[in-house]
Amino acid sequence: xxxxxxxxxxxxxxxxxxxxxxxxxxxxxxxxxxxxxxxxxxxxxxxxxxxxxxxxxxxxxxxxxxxxxxxxxxxxxxxxxxxxxxxxxxxxxxxxxxxxxxxxxxxxxxxxxxxxxxxxxxxxxxxxxxxxxxxxxxxxxxxxxxxxxxxxxxxxxxxxxxxxxxxxxxxxxxxxxxxxxxxxxxxxxxxxxxxxxxxxxxxxxxxxxxxxxxxxxxxxxxxxxxxxxxxxxxxxxxxxxxxxxxxxxxxxxxxxxxxxxxxxxxxxxxxxxxxxxxxxxxxxxxxxxxxxxxxxxxxxxxxxxxxxxxxxxxxxxxxxxxxxxxxxxxxxxxxxxxxxxxxxxx
Numbered sequence: 001x002x003x004x005x006x007x008x009x010x011x012x013x014x015x016x017x018x019x020x021x022x023x024x025x026x027x028x029x030x031x032x033x034x035x036x037x038x039x040x041x042x043x044x045x046x047x048x049x050x051x052x053x054x055x056x057x058x059x060x061x062x063x064x065x066x067x068x069x070x071x072x073x074x075x076x077x078x079x080x081x082x083x084x085x086x087x088x089x090x091x092x093x094x095x096x097x098x099x100x101x102x103x104x105x106x107x108x109x110x111x112x113x114x115x116x117x118x119x120x121x122x123x124x125x126x127x128x129x130x131x132x133x134x135x136x137x138x139x140x141x142x143x144x145x146x147x148x149x150x151x152x153x154x155x156x157x158x159x160x161x162x163x164x165x166x167x168x169x170x171x172x173x174x175x176x177x178x179x180x181x182x183x184x185x186x187x188x189x190x191x192x193x194x195x196x197x198x199x200x201x202x203x204x205x206x207x208x209x210x211x212x213x214x215x216x217x218x219x220x221x222x223x224x225x226x227x228x229x230x231x232x233x234x235x236x237x238x239x240x241x242x243x244x245x246x247x248x249x250x251x252x253x254x255x256x257x258x259x260x261x262x263x264x265x266x267x268x269x270x271x272x273x274x275x276x277x278x279x280x281x282x283x284x285x286x287x288x289x290x291x292x293x294x295x296x297x298x299x300x301x302x303x304x305x306x307x308x309x310x311x312x313x314x315x316x317x318x319x320x321x322x323x324x325x326x327x328x329x330x331x332x333x334x335x336x337x338x339x340x341x342x343x344x345x346x
Contacts, residue, residue: 034068034263036094036255041081041102041247043201044074046219046226047285048157048247051278052097056249056270063266070095074202081200084250089148094255097155099247101182102198109323109330110143112183113337116160116245117320119313120337124156124279126344127244134340139333150256152267154246156275158282161240163224163233164215165208167302171312179215180204185241188316201227208232217241221293222285230297236290238303249274 038057042049049072057070079087084098085106100107100115121127131137131154144151168174175193186196197213204216209232216233218224224236249271256264293299304312321338323330 033066034094034259036068036070037073037078038070038095038097039073039075039078039081039084039087039093040097041075041084041099041201042097043227046201047222047281048155048219048278049074051281052155052249052274055277056274059273060266060270063270064263068263068266075200076202082198085147085149088250088252091252091254093252095152095249095251097247097249099182101185104183104186107143107147109320109326110140110333113320113323113330113333114140114143114154114246114248115183116242117184117337118188118241118316120317120320120341121244124158124244124246124275127154127156127246128275130337130340134336136333136336139329139336143329144250145253148253150251150253152249152251152256153271154248154275155271155278156244156246157278158220158223158286159240160217160219160242160245161221161224162215162217162237163208163229163299164235164237165211165233166214167235167300168215168237169302169304170308177215178213179217180207180213181217184316184320185217187319188241191315191319192312205229205232220282220286221289222282225289225293230293230299234297234299236293236299236301238301239309246275 040049040052042052053072057072061069075081078093081098082102084096085103087093088096100111100113103111116127121130131140137151137153141151162168162179164179166173168177171192174189177189177194179189179194179196180199181189181196182198186198189196197207199207199213199216201218204213204218205227207213208216208229215237216229218227218229221236224230224233230236251267259267290301294301321334324334325331
């Protein structure tokens with residue numbers, strides 16, 4: 001309960017800031033309406049998509065008095081998700097939701113660190129604090145600015161889990177495993193003998209159903225259930241490899257720079273509220289989703305033993321620790337993360 005209140009208070013502070021800027025003044029209401037297009041990295045119906053639509057897109061229209069209206073599209077509707085940097089930075093759309101793991105080949109390790117670090121933060125609240133309280137968001141914004149993008153903020157998510165066609169009970173079971181993964185997970189799984197495959201969310205059901213992959217790392221139980229994944233994957237692997245991960249909300253830099261301060265504050269507040277709503281939806285729905293998968297769909301929940309999991313996380317930590325020397329921003333991010341984890345007693 002304390003964790004939810006902390007994130008709620010932070011969102012409330014941001015909301016108070018936008019009110020203080022005089023968002024409802026007569027002059028502001030008279031400004032021209034902005035009509036933006038936004039593509040998500042998720043499919044319509046997924047909890048994260050619906051949370052963003054309700055608490056970001058729809059709420060922005062209300063709190064701005066109709067001054068900013070966003071038309072939201074599911075993944076792949078306007079451009080391939082892997083081309084989000086070019087599409088948003090180039091002005092094809094003014095705004096978009098994506099995930100840093102898709103951009104590692106272009107941006108380097110900082111994109112992987114931005115999406116989430118296995119073996120590091122353990123909860124979304126810890127991740128939130130790393131971004132907003134410890135200043136990780138400033139490093140990320142500097143990285144994305146090179147591509148003509150203003151990084152509005154993370155879209156914090158419930159845990160991202162693995163569902164598979166075969167049981168994974170140990171590190172050895174990753175040998176030869178074809179698994180959908182992005183970001184730091186790709187070299188992590190590869191270090192255990194797996195063959196990572198980069199797929200968009202629109203492709204994962206068919207890929208698992210047709211044996212293109214043996215396993216998929218995607219979302220929390222309710223997300224997997226919404227996409228029908230338990231129909232084709234009968235083994236749900238625990239613990240979560242990504243317990244504190246995030247998508248992101250990106251804005252064309254020129255579009256952002258042209259906004260008045262009150263609309264910027266509203267966007268910041270709505271970004272935080274979209275995270276809170278996504279986490280709340282997961283907390284409400286994941287228990288029932290687990291029960292349905294187990295009792296009605298024949299899914300087995302497989303838990304990797306603690307000692308084995310600790311050894312696996314150590315491999316992940318070695319990978320992201322190795323990013324220190326890759327480039328200045330990644331090095332700065334790794335140093336910040338290590339200091340943060342030390343303050344958490346790890």
